[in-house]
Amino acid sequence: MGNEEKQNKVLGEGKGKYRVIGTRPVRPDGVDKVTGKANFGADLNVADMIHGRVVRSPHAHAKIKSINVKKALALPGVKAVITAADFPELGPGDIAAGEVTVSFHDMSLTVIARKKALYDGHAIAAVAATTPEIAARAAELIEVEYQVLKPVMTWKQAMDPTAPLLHEGQITKGVKPAPEKPSNVAARSEFALGDLAAGFAEAEVIVEHEFSTETVHQGYIEPHACVASMSADGMATVWASSQGQFMVRAYVAKLCGMDISKIKVIPAEIGGGFGGKTVVYLEPLAVALAKKSGRPVKMVMTRDEVFRATGPTSGGHGRCKIGAKKDGTITAADLEMEYEAGAFPGSPVMLGCMTGTTPYDIKNMRAVGYDVVVNRPKAAAYRAPGAPVAAFIVESTMDMLADKLGMCPLELRLKNAAKEGTKAPYGPKFLAIGYEDTLLAAKASKHWNTPLGPNQGRGIASGFWFNIGGNSSASVALNEDGTVIVVEGNPDIGGSRASMAMMTAEVLGIDVSRVKPLVADTESVPYSDLTGGSRVTFATGKAVVEAAQDVVKQLRQRAAKIWEVDIDQVEWKDGMAVAIETDKYKPLSIADIARMAGKTGGPISGKANINAAGAGPGFGTHICDVEVDPETGYVKVLRYTAIQDVGTAIHPSYVEGQLQGGAAQGIGWALNEEYVYSKEGNLLNTGFLDYRVPVASDLPMIDAILVECPNPGHPYGVRGVGEVPIVPPLAAVANAVSHAIGKRVDSLPISPPKLLAKIQSKG
Amino acid sequence: MSKHHISATINGDPAEFLCDTQQTLLDVLRDELNLTGSKEGCGSGDCGACSVMVNDRLVCSCLVLGVEAQGATINTIEGVAEGDQLHTIQKHFLSEAALQCGICTPGFIVATKALLEKNPNPTETEARYWLAGNLCRCTGYDKIIKAVMNAAAEMRGA
Numbered sequence A: 001m002g003n004e005e006k007q008n009k010v011l012g013e014g015k016g017k018y019r020v021i022g023t024r025p026v027r028p029d030g031v032d033k034v035t036g037k038a039n040f041g042a043d044l045n046v047a048d049m050i051h052g053r054v055v056r057s058p059h060a061h062a063k064i065k066s067i068n069v070k071k072a073l074a075l076p077g078v079k080a081v082i083t084a085a086d087f088p089e090l091g092p093g094d095i096a097a098g099e100v101t102v103s104f105h106d107m108s109l110t111v112i113a114r115k116k117a118l119y120d121g122h123a124i125a126a127v128a129a130t131t132p133e134i135a136a137r138a139a140e141l142i143e144v145e146y147q148v149l150k151p152v153m154t155w156k157q158a159m160d161p162t163a164p165l166l167h168e169g170q171i172t173k174g175v176k177p178a179p180e181k182p183s184n185v186a187a188r189s190e191f192a193l194g195d196l197a198a199g200f201a202e203a204e205v206i207v208e209h210e211f212s213t214e215t216v217h218q219g220y221i222e223p224h225a226c227v228a229s230m231s232a233d234g235m236a237t238v239w240a241s242s243q244g245q246f247m248v249r250a251y252v253a254k255l256c257g258m259d260i261s262k263i264k265v266i267p268a269e270i271g272g273g274f275g276g277k278t279v280v281y282l283e284p285l286a287v288a289l290a291k292k293s294g295r296p297v298k299m300v301m302t303r304d305e306v307f308r309a310t311g312p313t314s315g316g317h318g319r320c321k322i323g324a325k326k327d328g329t330i331t332a333a334d335l336e337m338e339y340e341a342g343a344f345p346g347s348p349v350m351l352g353c354m355t356g357t358t359p360y361d362i363k364n365m366r367a368v369g370y371d372v373v374v375n376r377p378k379a380a381a382y383r384a385p386g387a388p389v390a391a392f393i394v395e396s397t398m399d400m401l402a403d404k405l406g407m408c409p410l411e412l413r414l415k416n417a418a419k420e421g422t423k424a425p426y427g428p429k430f431l432a433i434g435y436e437d438t439l440l441a442a443k444a445s446k447h448w449n450t451p452l453g454p455n456q457g458r459g460i461a462s463g464f465w466f467n468i469g470g471n472s473s474a475s476v477a478l479n480e481d482g483t484v485i486v487v488e489g490n491p492d493i494g495g496s497r498a499s500m501a502m503m504t505a506e507v508l509g510i511d512v513s514r515v516k517p518l519v520a521d522t523e524s525v526p527y528s529d530l531t532g533g534s535r536v537t538f539a540t541g542k543a544v545v546e547a548a549q550d551v552v553k554q555l556r557q558r559a560a561k562i563w564e565v566d567i568d569q570v571e572w573k574d575g576m577a578v579a580i581e582t583d584k585y586k587p588l589s590i591a592d593i594a595r596m597a598g599k600t601g602g603p604i605s606g607k608a609n610i611n612a613a614g615a616g617p618g619f620g621t622h623i624c625d626v627e628v629d630p631e632t633g634y635v636k637v638l639r640y641t642a643i644q645d646v647g648t649a650i651h652p653s654y655v656e657g658q659l660q661g662g663a664a665q666g667i668g669w670a671l672n673e674e675y676v677y678s679k680e681g682n683l684l685n686t687g688f689l690d691y692r693v694p695v696a697s698d699l700p701m702i703d704a705i706l707v708e709c710p711n712p713g714h715p716y717g718v719r720g721v722g723e724v725p726i727v728p729p730l731a732a733v734a735n736a737v738s739h740a741i742g743k744r745v746d747s748l749p750i751s752p753p754k755l756l757a758k759i760q761s762k763g
Numbered sequence B: 001m002s003k004h005h006i007s008a009t010i011n012g013d014p015a016e017f018l019c020d021t022q023q024t025l026l027d028v029l030r031d032e033l034n035l036t037g038s039k040e041g042c043g044s045g046d047c048g049a050c051s052v053m054v055n056d057r058l059v060c061s062c063l064v065l066g067v068e069a070q071g072a073t074i075n076t077i078e079g080v081a082e083g084d085q086l087h088t089i090q091k092h093f094l095s096e097a098a099l100q101c102g103i104c105t106p107g108f109i110v111a112t113k114a115l116l117e118k119n120p121n122p123t124e125t126e127a128r129y130w131l132a133g134n135l136c137r138c139t140g141y142d143k144i145i146k147a148v149m150n151a152a153a154e155m156r157g158a
């Protein structure tokens, strides 16, 4: 099997520069997680708690004519029933939140439908009762009268001018002049550089093709769960597993019409999110039920509910045309895509337009996207939202271009790779980026140089993601014995507490085992944006570094006071205060100074509240080898290598884990995963048996190669790493399969029956 | 309807509980006995997050009824470490960074222990197929498989 010798590699700078950064300590929250002690969303029970349950629409598209809750309320044990009438009716009004724009109007209607059910599984009402069983029975007793409407299930159906409208009066945004007639197209976006026609006129070779993908789900293993309680004075406490306790607080406040100061949100451990827990579903319902019943209410989704009613990401469709000179220089690229937003506007198609061609320096390009509403659950963020589908389309077309040019697809990418100074389609010029280095590392890898057998194919693809910064708060407190607590406001979704502890230890020059990280509730740490956009290790890390530097300054001040010298005469070195240019004073350790803190001015702590700018964009390149069974169309992934510019890897194991996990999700997206709907618009595969995410036996070892091109915008060179890894795999897999069968695979998922039909087709 | 009175041995200790007929063993462990280390990812036998041992057999506790536990010997994630001594498998999950969010981890550790009791020297392929009933959405399984293989090697050597 040889996995011992398959050492994952770290290339580039950073190595050996630091004492803690770049090492691989055991994560601070690890022991609780391997012993079953860690408390996730569904693990909390509180005194006097009752259980909530949601009534969901069995129809994909229907008017709600009436809701009768009398029978449910009469059932012994039922404590409260709520409908949309229990929530304030919100008008349109958007706010920016992380990577996507949030409409509270749409969000409130996603949490609970008012006049129309817009997808199978849409919440209509909720009940709370003394046991989960009674709540379930009560849910069945709620009588909803529907007027069933024709469902609109795909972008194609939705864009048909005769299609029923999901939202009467929806006028497409981003089109000038504004269309007079409403449609299911919520918005059009466009990004362009140079002169497209001139670019194509210059081209000696042109390729053009159409591609499609299906709706897929984030597939976190932990279903959404929360407990809410409300006291008689209107103070609410919410325990929830989410990607942001402050996000939950803000959304609950708005949707329930409460002041933010009246809501405390305590973050539970989160069992996976991948973007899907950047919104609320249950929390406002639980708060409303708790208010009405006067009892704490626990709500936990079933897996069926997770699939039917929580954020999948958009299925998409698109055309791509690329023109190049015979030597491979790309002269023009044109991309047009339609993404299914689900029931409310807000597919990530714009982000797809901004990322698809971004790995390349293309002087003349255009990317156009259509955001199309359909009777499916509203898309939520999913790891690099919008980018994987766009990359599938562009990177597959790049592969076709390489074929047509008779050029190695890696060399084609190298020839056109974006570098420092390249202007991105969405505006800025790149600072230091390591995209080329990922290609060179791919070229030098053992994988790229391994020969293939019959029915086997190799694919390569690249991907880009912005990564973001944003608001983060952190504090670092020195304990009396010189150990340290670092407090942050970002749920730890994949090991970020380890990174925070390590960066703190690096600044203070102490062992990481002396630093304890804590993810605090909304009243114990100032505001922080949610965990998403690959921002936490970068932005919250920056806050942690600044807070720790604040502590170092105070430590030097205290030493200066003890020695009666100027602070400039004291430096901080290897966890000690050292007097400069004199050996008159014995260096003071952090523990020495902590012990004397009371005598030198009181407790010591540092803090930072920042809006972090300078996030470094990320690029990755993946190589995939497959073997196709020509009899069945089954695809076996033989080898997989994920290479990425990760800036500086704070804890390389968890960085590799991001690359490996993203690759696995992308492989699932490429090969197996899809939402399957009936003609009537009911989701047919609402469990993991039929919605097939990759299992251990589906995958090989996934080699992770970390290229370190430090981000100039972070004190230790950190770049976000969590999202890039899901961008290249769709195309890497599809390109590999295409080469194995000698035909272009252009529709995901590449499920065996579909692939078999392709193999047997003439085209 | 009255509840059933069930006696079983859980993690080596005698345990008694009352349960409804329709309650699963997972419900009982989590809600009646407060053993929340076993997780519910699906409730349908597809994710393995609820893996426990019943009479030395690896099962999905969401597919077993509480009443079926009568007289049974049940071992859960809470019983894997001995006091403050982590099991070799747990140590390797930590040192190999074989978890990200950690929701799948209890199930994987219980299933790995069952594997290595049956087959102390599995090939990578055997380990992958044995663990195919345990879903992990975060790690891509790479580091989990490394942890399993390294734990197996250490346990054979010990």
Ligand code: FES
Pocket (backbone or CB within 6 Å): B039, B040, B041, B042, B043, B044, B045, B046, B047, B048, B049, B050, B051, B060, B061, B062, B063
């Ligand atoms: S909860 Fe039992 S297998 Fe998923």
Ligand code: FES
Pocket (backbone or CB within 6 Å): A221, A271, A272, B098, B099, B100, B101, B102, B103, B104, B105, B135, B136, B137, B138, B139
């Ligand atoms: S670590 Fe998150 S599901 Fe496995």
